[in-house]
Amino acid sequence: MNDEAKLPKILVADDSRMVRASIAKHIRGQFDVREESDGQAAWEALLVDPAINLVLTDIGMPRLDGYGLLERIRGSRLGRVRTLPVVILSGDEDEKARERALSLGANGFITKGGGGVELLATLNSMVRLAQTQNELEESRAALSRQSPVDPATGLATEAYLQHRAQQEISRARRTQTDIVALVVELDELAPLLARYGDHVVQLIGRKLSKMLGSRIRAEDTLTQRSASQFALLAPGTDLVAGCAFALRIKQRLENLVMTYREERIRVSVSIGLASAAADRLGSVGDLLETATRRAQAGVAAGGNKVIADRGEVTQGMLERRASPLLSVDAALRHLRLGQQEEVTTQLPELLMTLVPLLELLESRLHCGLPIPQLKQIENRTGGRGDDLDVTQTHI
Template structure:
């Protein structure tokens, strides 16, 4: 098997957009050897290069540039009709550490914000996270299908045993807490849903062993060497990663799950594969002020993944999504009969879970006020 057909590129391509030649030169000196790169001196030039070069995986952009500034460039990217471009990881480079600027950039669609004085190790680490973890859904799906069809040289996923994973992940968690860095745990749960049992979570079956092996092998090839992944159940994997932007982990989790669900994994026509990822992070509001163990974080991630699987949801379930689901179950009134063809509350909640933003937006007024802003946040994070 030719591994270069399925592995993510060794040197992902980064586009650097900044009107300062000195800044561009400094960034290139930081990343050359680890990343391929392209340069643009303003937002318009960067936009044209993004349209012309589909091999660009990450954009680093200044906010203040002539012709088109960073905010305008972000707006074009996030509103693009081209899926690969719309979902591209964007890192904003700034000359200050002001929280207001960070919040505005993140609200505009940036995945991360770095300062111009950042050292090489931190910059390369963040770009590594975005370029490797935020792999395109199509790349992951194609790689998964290739691994599932290959029967020549690997008979299992090659992942470490669960005990080894828990030791390594515990060390990673402890170091993250001591260093005041983030730590994210992903629980990838996979199920085989039969068409006639789609609404009964207890009847979800276990996918074929070849499918589970293929998923494990691709996860092993995709994550960074500093991350840890293992198969921790008959139909689940755990992935532990530190020093990572939470939104990047969430995007990766969603794309992994959609790739698994989209891939042709030869389930024998007995049903469809569904996948959901429970995400637990030290950045969760409920975990920020307490001492937490790996076992407790595993329980949280498993609970969230189980919530998604029970509802047949393909994607990622984090803190906000879990709260939204709890609010839907406990705080909402019974669905009222629809009028003039408008969807009822129950239907709107189902559409939110499915990421059907365009259908939900015209009817957000039907949700209770206390859930409206949360629903908007969930939909913003639900683009596959």
């Protein structure tokens, strides 16, 4: 049993049960065989079975033919799948079929009905190739973990994002500034996979990657955590600016239509935000975990949502929240100029902004500030703000 478990594993995809049985008979004892009757089933097997070392496939099959299977394998984001040797079962000497298979990345051909010697020799050669490619892929993975850039996406690696986030959190504490994390999650992932397959989801991920990457600042850090999820670190940005950016991304996707094989595809995302200052988070893990949890809550609530510390974010709510935050500096300028009347009209908004600071002062200095009474005033005013347009806030 243990010896059999160590045998190289070959996936045989052919809609003929007789062909599959004949191949299994020839290679039994030297290879472990997994059989599938069509290309779609073979593709699904590849995604869930990491033990497969080689694919032996027919061309003419239902649901997904050999060409389609080969194309998906070579386009996979999974390194172990993308580099698998693929051998084509050829029923005749059609040169055009061979040329097409080679252009899609086939590694070799075996004629149906050929002898067992040819079959075993080809498979042994290809398995050795697979082992070499696996070792190369592992080396590349080790290098990418040490590099700040993921060679597959061109974005920052997850490890670099974590490192950078810890640096920026420390800097934010020293400079009394904020840092915001955004997690962007693709909505309705399961229906997209079921309807279009993993290949199209990867194409959508690449589109999102380019769109997000073209809209961030040089000091921001963006990484792709999976085919359907991105994380963005924005130092020196407050929660209002982060929410404004998230709303613009959401709106941009609402107007975006992608085309695949003449079919129009619309997608949406849910975006979760967490702020080191507003959420009082002091670690990278807490910051990213909070943003991830909020993004997933947006997906669960129907998608196409931006979720922050107070729940779903809308443009109107953002304007009300932005107004008092931006009025403190203006109020101080008015007071320096002796314009107290201008400040008096903004007192409710200023109070909503200053209550968290006053709470902190009271907790540290115990100077008898009437925090409960101030909160009652804040609740009665409802945080009225002016008509500030935050849609031009850049991140």
